[in-house]
Amino acid sequence: MPLTAAASAREILTGLHDVMAGRGSAQSKLDKVVDLIAEKMESEVCSIYLLRENKLELFATHGLRKEAVHVTKLKLGEGLVGTIANEGRVLNLAEASSHAEFVYRPETGEESFHSFAGVPIVYREAPVGVLSVQHDDPRRYADVEIEALQTVAMVLSELIANARLVDGARRNRLRSAGPLRLSGLKLVAGMAKGQAVFHEPQVLIEHTVAEDTEAERARVYGAFRKMREQIDNIEREAEFGTGEHQEILETYRMFAYDEGWSRRINEAIDSGLTAEAAIERVQQRTRARMREIDDPILQERMHDLEDLANRLLRIVSGRMGTAAQTGLPHDAILIARNLGPAELLEYDKRRLKGVVLEEGSLTAHMTIVARAMGVPVVGRLADVRHIAEDGDMVLVDGDNGSVIIRPSRPLQTSFEQRMALSQKRRAQYEAVRGLAAETLDGARMSVMVNAGLAEDAASLELTGADGIGLFRTEFQFLVSATLPGRESQLKLYKRVLEAAGDKPVIFRTLDIGGDKALPYLSTDSTEAENPSMGWRALRLSLDRSTLMKAQARALIQAASGRVLRVMFPMISEPWEYEQARALFEEQVEWAARGNRKLPERIEFGAMLEVPALAEMLDQLLPRVDFLSIGTNDLTQFLFAADRGDPRLAQRYDWLSPSILRFLKRVIDATAKSGTPVRICGEMAGRPLECMALIGIGANGFSITPAAVGPIKALIRSVDASALRAKMDGWLQKPPQDLRRALTEWARRHDVAVG
Template identity: 70%
Template sequence: MSFAEATTSSREILTGLHDVMASRTHAQGKLNRVVEIIGEALDSEVCSIYLLREGVLELYATRGLNQDAVHVTKMALGEGLVGVIAKSGRILNLDEATSHPDFAYKPETGEEMYHSFAGVPIIYRERPVGVLAVQHTDPRPYEDVETEALQTVAMVLAELISNAELIDDSASESDAARETGAMRLDGQKLVMGMARGTAVFHQPRVNVEHTVAEDTEAERQRVYAAFRKMREQIDAMTNQAEFGAGGEHADVLETYKMFAYDEGWSRRINAAIDSGLTAEAAIERVQQRTRSRMHEIDDPLLAERMHDLEDLSNRLIRIVAGQLGTAAQLGLRSDSILIARNLGPAELLEYDRRRLKGVILQEGSLTAHVTIVARAMGVPVLGRVAHVRRLIHEGDELLLDVEEGSVDVRPSATMVEAFEAKLARMQQKRAEYAALRDVEPISKCGKRITVMVNAGLREDVAGLEVAGADGIGLFRTEFQFLVSDTLPRREAQLRLYKDVLDAAGKKPVIFRTLDIGGDKAVPYLRQEAGQEENPAMGWRALRLALDREGLMKVQARALIEAAAGKVLNVMFPMVSEPWEFDEARALVEAQRVWLEDHHHMLPSEIRYGCMLEVPALAEMLDVLLPRLDFLSIGTNDLTQFLFAADRADPRIADRYDWLSPAILRFLRRVSKATNEAGVPTTVCGEMGGRPIEAMALLGLGIDRLSITPAAVGSIKAMVRSLDCGALEEQMDEWLAYPPDDMREALLDWATQRSVAIA
């Protein structure tokens, strides 16, 4: 079946269904007629409709199967092919149905003669309420255009069975039974912070009431007008975006804008209109296909792009339906916490920041575009909160504590009191830490500790002055690459690096070269990277850069030009052996020579370092250290490699402790080697930003930390209350004869000596 034939078939089916829906026939008669219309149009020997009734899928109408099986054949969710479709909300298309592991034979149907099978979910208000299935004696898979036609028909069927009052609301009603008591919901920590406010839903659900078009051309014009209006809105938001010119958030918005002007998206909507759908139904039809593709995407970056497209689909359907009032457009009336399934970066920028106190997402991720923008805005975000739009209701009071990874819903007076007390303590601590901004972190024994910050956005550099840090110990250059659809040009890289150096002033900035690939996928390298079983240990970081020299040459030249007249600190990530460092250094030096030969102004000095993340490098430090100007220890990756435990896997993330004697012994060995060689060594990562862990590092002889700006104050307070010499002696004893619980031993030691670790 060709695309044109499929479109014609869809239109014929929809026309027939329109007549059926308008008839006075009873519901069963309508469904009996529907399966005949679909079967004839698709030349399919079997067409069946299963509806969800009281939690069980019931055969409601069929052409081709035994009529005696109607209302007799029933399957649980997840049982058989039909049950799998209803439970997962996904399509099945099989040339041999019996070969599927979930196939369940129902003898009363007489289906043993049929081989091919295709089924699509019937979705009503974002949840499956039934299944539309076709079967054929020939063992062949149905063509994509045929399953497309089935999905289009399923949309109209949802309207028909809703009008016929055949939607089983019992399950959804019990699921959505209104909670009135207090409850705590857990989620993923995306952007840290605490907030109290009223629950506000980002957007009301637009329910598509009419699916079959009376006038196809009129529907097309409605969509064209909506596209024009949506693009005007996006252009206006892009032009009015704050944070200054440029920056990673600007790249995110440009990507968002690209989708708004994507011709492929508008063509798919037009094709759905050609099949006979209304404008609203056509947009939702394409949106459903986007959602089904999301389930199949393992690449987090591409999945995030699909979320951006979903965001725009929601915007477009609201414009078409005349329901333009998102919470942002209606205006926030009080301190509010936004609730959404997901959120696009442009939509977040629409909100009044004086009243937007936090965001809770049903989905979301650490690498999501909205997370990047929220972090720049300083808005706390909790993601991956299951059933959030069902369990939280508009107007509920919320206490959001991302530090704890939770939100209290409809809190009791006691819960509010405890939250306010914690918030007050936090604000008091912040005031105390702010007072330390210009105070040097010198221990009680007179040791000066270097406290720097990690950064990745242009705006992060502001944290230097606010926190009173000594410099940027780690600038993650990959952020600019992760939010771009194409390789950032040298000019864009140069501009970012120069802005960062200018903003840092006389304070040092250590630029880490690209750490992309593996689990940090970018679309323009996806084909080369392939699908790796262990992406964190695969083709990434320096390994990728040395294979793709063009990437590193462009970055090296941009860094050298940006640092003209200044000291440039270049750090290579994931070095496993000394030869990798040598090759990377030689590559950068070659760019320096080229620029010198072409009379470009050069940095006053280029200092070279690397990250120790791969444990193997520790065995080669005697060879490598004489070549280094500095070394940084990346505790996040190092820990997962030492324990063979993926830190992104929640099932095992808590199985190791940064205060494990195994890690501390490893770090002490590295610290001794670097101190003897006179090579400055910094710990970069979360470990250095936690007071008790940072205290342990100081006890190992490590005196340089690079941490999140928010942690600088607490680390300074800890340092100023600590006797490093006494702790080093105690650490030697503990590591020789480890206590049963190293964390508890450190806490007791700190408490007895009034070390500020709270």
Template identity: 65%
Template sequence: MTAAAAARQILTRLHDVMASRIHAQAKLDRVVEIIGETLNSEVCSIYLLRDGMLELFATRGLNQSAVHVTRMAIGEGLTGTLAQNMETLNLAEAKAHPDFQYRPETGEEKFHSFAGVPIVYRERVIGALNVQHVEPRRYEDVEIEALQTTAMVLSELIANAGLADDEEVLGRSAAQTGPETIEGLTLVQGLARGQAVFHQPRVTIDQVVAEDVEAERQRVYRAFDKMRDQIDHLASQAEFGAGGEHVEVIQTYKMFAYDEGWSRRINEAIDSGLTAEAAIERVQQRTRMRMREIDDPLLADRMHDLEDLSNRLLRIVSGQLGTAATQGLRRDTILIARNLGPAELLEYDRRRLKGVVLEEGSLTAHVVIVARAMGIPVIGRARAIRGMLRDGDEVLLDADRGIVTLRPSQSMLDAFEGRFAKSREKQAAYAELRDVEPFTRCGTRIQVMMNAGLRDDVAALALTGADGIGLFRTEFQFLVSATLPQRERQTRLYRDVLEAAGDKPVVFRTVDIGGDKAVPYLQSDSSIHDENPAMGWRALRLSLEREGLLKSQARALLEAASGRSLYVMFPMVSEPWEFDEAKAVFDEQLAYLRKLKRVLPEAIHYGAMLEVPALAEVLDQLVGRVSFLSVGTNDLTQFLFAADRANPKLAARYDWMSPAILRFLRRIPQSLTGYDIDLGVCGEMGGRRMEALALLGLGYRRLSITPAAVGPIKELIRKVDLSEITKAMTDWLANPPDDMRAAVNQWASERDIDLE
């Protein structure tokens, strides 16, 4: 029996039960019998969430005396665990699971196998549907599919009968009126104030079981056609920053809209007896469960795009059209959403949309790329925020610190407005330094460059007065694409960047993907699994193995820089031979273009990133090979301390002002004394005022930092005497103080240097 057939058989019988006049408890008693008989399962039980506890409400196979007696907390036992994680469990031996708890009153000791699915209503777990068997066995996929579909139908019955906790008990009380502060993850920096507007009015599904399967199928087909027309229109109407990476995001998003696998899964759900709306929601639930199991943030983001499309399709097929965007924003708005797709963000009026807060979201999400191009601050990972707000509540968004303030008091508003005003004043002061060259008090010119990764980022060169782009991350184009970017697309991007930069230098870092920046179209041998992906098969290691990848990029860079100076930097070089092999690829492509009599770059400067500590031990072997060297402080720090920066327990544990990292960083310029190698730092460390001061004292004269940090660092440089800070750093590293930060702060304050 197929999954659709099993589910259809159950749904057909459930339809009669739900239409009957018997009371809700009797209906549930009949439901467990139907499921047990159809799946030939000895036990079928329904647990419902009551007063915050999961209560056994109906059972076939367990002791009837346990009904309304057996209760467990969310997270307790197998049922509590699947409810907490909103995941399916399928166990051949239930007692072997670490969360198994024996409840003697149920009489379940003789049953070995266990399968359970959460009962979800409006994205919240309201119960669980379990089956058990005496014989140890895993349930077949068709049985699990049937259970999941049945659980969805049950959710409507349970919610309509008022059997489980309602939304207020589940934590969605609308009575919250006082101020509240939530911490999240900064996705796009900035400050914003506005009134909360929920992105998506909830689509209510009135009918779950289909009367006419073929009619439902035709409704879905028509909805798909309409949705695809909408996406095509959006793709052609994206008016901001023509040609940016956000355009590639929309193309990837468009690919999902035409994905046949997705439409096939919805059709299969309709075959099981669900209405068009219920089938879309069923597939969407499955997607959400898969997202919880995905560790790869890039693949999870692709799943978010699919969910965005599911929401759009559900609104079309149900006739409940419109998001807050289509209804129009009438006031300064902070948009609140669980997640948001790039196409949906494009629909909003940018004059009114001041900021976005997401319950989910990540730095690599497609919507973040679009928001950055639109200049809209975004905070993600603001857990459960939709349950803490009402439409129209005042919201303060501090995306510099990753803080959202709900319903602020007048004193909070005053403080925020003061900070907003101060921020504008500082920005104005920094803007005045745009055309001022950053000389120290002792007359030394420091190069202050900026990091970039998008075509649109280059505009910040003129706004900040940076000396150039010290790090252009070419991998962004690879990360947002559904397939490997063609050479012509790469060439067009690099040429556009060079033209936008004018006579200022741009250092292109060759692609740094793989490891913790995985892309689905460049997977390594499936038998190889990186337990520490940040230290694994990535960056130059991947490029040298996939030689076609580096050849294509080399050719694109060389052609884009025809008649100009080209700066190429190889990431994650561990030993000199890796640099030699990478440069040989460029030499080969250069010879090929010369043979074709193409216009070549007027000069090519090759450099390496020092982020693997091993390279510091062989710098003397790079002399004569590289013209510049950039220390990548982000990766260098995690490698030096064996601390994954993505691990929240470790991310803040190892300080850049630690004597260990500072001593290591001092060795690098000392070992290059007398050699003609331009040395700099590219990384977050150089963009922080205290850390930048320390780097100047260690001998670094070139910093490549975020555009927002250029003004503050230029202002700092003009207050520093290099001989003074060099002597201070030498003394501190010879005899480290107990608190390095306090010592540096005191030194700076004595010289009227603000390090905040």
């Protein structure tokens, strides 16, 4: 019978409940289960494969040859069944043999069946088997049938785990007595040492099939009310006040009140699941969607929903305490699959020394909040929750993106020495904070910071930076659930200017689009193969002129009575700059007509990221007030190498003579025209690379706040004229290894390159 809605899934679950409650061996119960599912779904075949000794063994079947049971075995990743278990995803095929991973096993007698659908059987977030159905006719199974299979697979995991039919030592094998070094993604810089603390106790779902559907629904409603109260309290009590962090929490709150999410949980209860099982069922669906989403912003929204589901599950099960509520040791290293921003804010900042995540991303809301809290974070550490144990000593190196679990005494001593050295260096950088960025031979440099938060402007005094050389205005758009209006933008820009005081702030207009897509802003275009070179930044803003007009008006009003500095990103040709500037000047006229107070003056600049623009500097420089060179994008365009592709990470070097020659040509042109130029991006924040930039004539830099101290120390230890004479010779006749030559020169001349 074709299934219709949750009632059909409930019919199968009722039969499953009777089978599981009855007498008999686990094998006999699974034999009855496959018969039941095949009958209810009118499928010729239903099979269960279980993971045993790292192979998927055909454990029960209706429709395939019985002699294949316990004989047919597939490796993880082998065939359709192995692919489902290995990737943890659903396959739904009208013609199974057409799939690239199809493997035919003659002993099963499956050659007469065409359609195939399979879902993973998951226990404690890891696939332990596969439930599949097959049919004579080539047809895809309906979505409601797949939903029913997934629900049944969830209930089966309870029977399988209780009967100990699958490998149970996976976690123990991953844990070892000795030290283990893991490499991940550096999310927030810093070093920390402490005890492993798990963010949340594992909520084990003991009962999946509901006895009383209405009672389960009432439990979920009560849990939703409690969860929403908690989120509202966190939002009221957050220390950050207004700003981007507040917007993050408002987005998070929006999910907590989302009716669509609560409706999906209700539908799962209708199918016959308990409240806990229904929440977990919807979570599994969310995780499956997360694996399919490439957009980091949408992925982050899904992470927020996962975070809320974990909170709801703890409430409904009565296990509400995370480590934040149960208390932390004085030196806690928090371990989690992922964290939402609200959950991180619940922790005592005095005790929380570091965070280690199985997932996490640079654009994640949690990462932004952690950076504001000053907590080092390393992400993308697969299986770390199964490798570490509560109370283990953990060393977190957020500068290098590495973690050591259960370090030996020598490893711990070495780490402590590096921490002490890092603290000593910070003290040295602190000593130069208030001093001018001036070289030994008296050349004055400008050291500014890149920013995206109002809080970054407030911390200018702490870093000793000369101002904000690049304020990324798109960040407000990336963390917002809806398009920020002019008033919202105005408040942010005004707050930034007020916090910066007399120090200059350069606002970069929106750099969105490409790989920074906004879910609420339709692009009406197909997915780009090369998003960094696609419809983004100024290209998008000029096409969507209302977006740019709103931003221009907000900036003009925010800077009333002050100097407004604006630069346009991703310019390829001078006419794009002219068009953007003209649009801004039209908004100045609009403000004047409305008798609004205008900025004291407006300085317009361009970002050189597209190499083609370097060929038009003679046309561009007379028209701009300043130029910024964006080394991140520029480098990847010059080398045709995606900087996000780890396979190409070592293929190009910022100290390549070709890059330095290109940059020198641009810097020389700006010097000739008298146009101020600033190097923005990661290259300028690395001491050795910055030394090379000084050597080709650069004297203005915009870098991360953490790099200001090291770069100031470098500048104050170098003789710029001697370095420039040496660099001229090296660029005319490059040495075999310019990086090594620079390092040796720095060593001989006591230059502080770290």
